[in-house]
Amino acid sequence: KNPLMVLPECQSECRKCYFKGLKTKIEKIKDADEKKLAKYASGKDLSAAIAGTILLADSKISYFAAKKIGDTTYVYARKGKARDEKLLAVQNFKDPHIRMLGIMDIVSKKKIYVYSIQDKMICKGKDATPPKEFIPFVMKKMGLENGMCRHMLKDKKKTHIKIKWIPAGVEIKICEECASRNTIMEMTKYFYSPNIEKEFKAEVEGKFVSCHKKCDKCFIEEAIEKQTDDSYYIQGKIDDKKFIENWYKKVQWNIEKLHEGVFILDGICYGKDIDAVIEKMKPSKWEEMALRYILEKIDRPLIMENATSNKILSKYWEEYGDKIIKTMAGDAWEKIESKNLMPSEILERAYAETEKQKVLKDLPAFKSLPPLAEFADKIARAYRIGGYKEAIRVIHDEEMDVKKKAIAYAFLLAFNKAEGEEWKYSDMEKDFGRNLMKYAAELIEKKGDEYEKALQEMLTMTGSTKKIRG
Template sequence: MGRRIRFRGAKATPKTLEKGLLEKSKALAENPHIVMPKCSKDCRKCAIKKAISKMEAVSDRRDNEKKLAAATLRGDPIVKAYAATISLAMDGKIPYLATAKTPMGEVSYAMRGNADRDLLIGLQHYDHPQFRLMAFWKVADKYDLHIYSCEDNAICCPDGPEAPQEYIDDIVELLPYDLDDNFCCPHSEGEHLDIQWNSANITIHVCTSCAKEGNTVHTLASRIAAKNPTDDFSISIDRGLQCLSKCDVCPIKEKSQIDPNLLARYLRGEISDNVLLEQYRIDWAKGLQSAGNELYIINESCFGSDKEKFIEALRGTDSEKEALKKFISSGKRCIISRNDQIPNLLSDLWKDYAREILSGIASPETVSTVLSDRTDLAPSQMLAEAVRLESHIMINNKLPALATMGPVASFCDDVARTYKTEGKTAAMRTLEKSKGANHNMRSLTYALLAAVGEGQSKAWQFTREEMDFGTYLVPFAKKLLDAEGNEYANALNLLLEASGAMEKVNLQQ
């Protein structure tokens, strides 16, 4: 509702604009009532009626050039602006116009005498609902009036806000929402913004998904001249939560108040409907979390302190669920998730709780490694990497340390350890890198492929002789992939012996 206006220098008047201003000047000269607000009450002392009387006197003397010129220089400011405006018609031409940038856009007007610029703009554009108000900003402020500018006229209410039906009908049409007869958007459930227009006795209901970048209160009050054009509106936000648990004491049963500073910014038109809702949601969550309550919420579903229901309602991998379950079991938490996707929740929690979450599924060494070396990954990927590294460590701990190995033993050991620690796909990649340069190595490769269940799919890459020998080696390869402890070294030696490799492995001393 800011009123700061910037003015530019004079410029030559386009003929169409000149014609329009001269026609309005003539109409005002004949009838000053067309610009002035209608009174909603018969006030004994009315500044507007007093001004109209003076304007009528000026109108009666409009053919007297000297008296009209004198009226533009002294007296009631709005009467001076009126005299200056109707003098345009008397002159019959407007050589130059000034321009001003206003909150409603740029506007051109004719300057006359020492009349106030806002008043000149308002009177010369009395057919524009918003520019018209510029003539009444000061009188509304001085006499504590509420002046409503409708499409065709203005209406003055002297005893506080009292929105006329005509104004209500006009202004609601400017809102960017598809509202029903009860002024509600199509979505009745979930979080919503409620704007109660007190004197109009209506409440505008807009949900989060419908909320746009516009400011509803700013729009509704955009054609009101008053000390505080927004004093007729009450704002509230309901999170629209669905209760899915029974709690002895509910910390969110009542609507939370909007932060006064946030509300003030909204009423000044600095932020939009959707930004208000978003920032309120952030403040609301911080308020609940700082209160120390154990609470679990997913979007618009509240599970109270029921951890199990909360975890069941989330979607993610088994390791993600396990990590989150251990995290919330370690103490009383207040967790508010924007949706049911665990990766998104992890992103929200990561800044403050990354180490604590990872510690539930990995050793301190693994946690430190992931947090220092894998910062390029998203939180859910870092968690998966911690699970992978921890699995790698656990499996390798079950395998013996072997002394220096030959090329065939090293190849078989590499495939077997990769399969055990990272799975079939990783083992396949290792096998694809080197199929061997001789008959025995290629037969070993086929045997290991068959042992992980991919022999048939890769058969076209091998000769009949290589597949026949490889098929003989499959039982030895499977035993290696299943072996642990010292049996692993024995299984590797058996495979090497069966393949004809002149190598043998020994345990490190």
């Protein structure tokens, strides 16, 4: 009824209408008979598509064709020789996106601005400012309210992509959760701009990290404020989600380039506060010693998700591992077996060796001892190094006669752990052990000469005449 509706409505003051020639052709078609329509339909342009479509009403359809655009398949009938996109546009005119195909050759060649809304197209000529009715239309199509996704309406502090549509004076904000497309490319289904890259700007707003506490000087401030290049995004080569991901990567890269030993763990920046990191990690004693050593040494940022003490230690182990073990274990570091062990396990062994050396330095050294004295000495040293668990292991590993069992029972009494073990000892062994308990108690407490004296007295009380230095 009105073939001219396929052309955009004019909202500009162009000296010359870019659609004048096409409009003249379409006006001729309006009242043409079948013969003239057939002639017009033999062309390739939009007027030919209109003529062919009018002929379809009164003639047999040659055949149907289908074309998939995006996720939608569009069906159209062929009549005449018009190009497929022209037939698609005319026969699917109710679709604001598809109707644009009918004039894309003209608007791209002439570099003019055209917008498609619910029931028509609007031409703005060389004016980049969109028609007032287009903005609410395209925002609704994008599922946005006040230029924002539903999550941003509730929480404006969420990390999001911010798109500035400069000629429209509009800002669009879409959070990470809703970032599933390229919003600019989705919008351009409904309008044509010859200068997209100049008219849109994109950046990411949000927090790469949270602050554990306010520092006197923020070492990463400049790094986190740098934005990523938006050209690939505006050209449609990446989507919203990828653009946000690239921002995270760029910020991390900017931070990693810094020559500052700052600590960013699980999205929280601790600055250079080693104590705060230790408090977060809750490491064992041996892990804490190693962590402090490393954190004091590094001069580049430590950035880690799902951080654990062992994960941090593993990151720097190749560089600092041997030095840490040497510092902890001293001359005994080479004795520590480390094959197939995690750093935390190696450190535990080094720490145990360190504690062992601390204990042993307060005790006298013996070249050789009588068997009974040697057994008592082994139990006492084991207890000082590894507590009851290590002492009972020594006892259980020993093949014992009556006197050794008496010594063992004496230590169990001194440990206050005899209950549960009594059944293994005869009444005589237990009585003997009670007489030796005084010396066992001294052996787990005394140092130096007093330790040696207690050991000699215990040996003598067993009935031995041997001297431990004899």
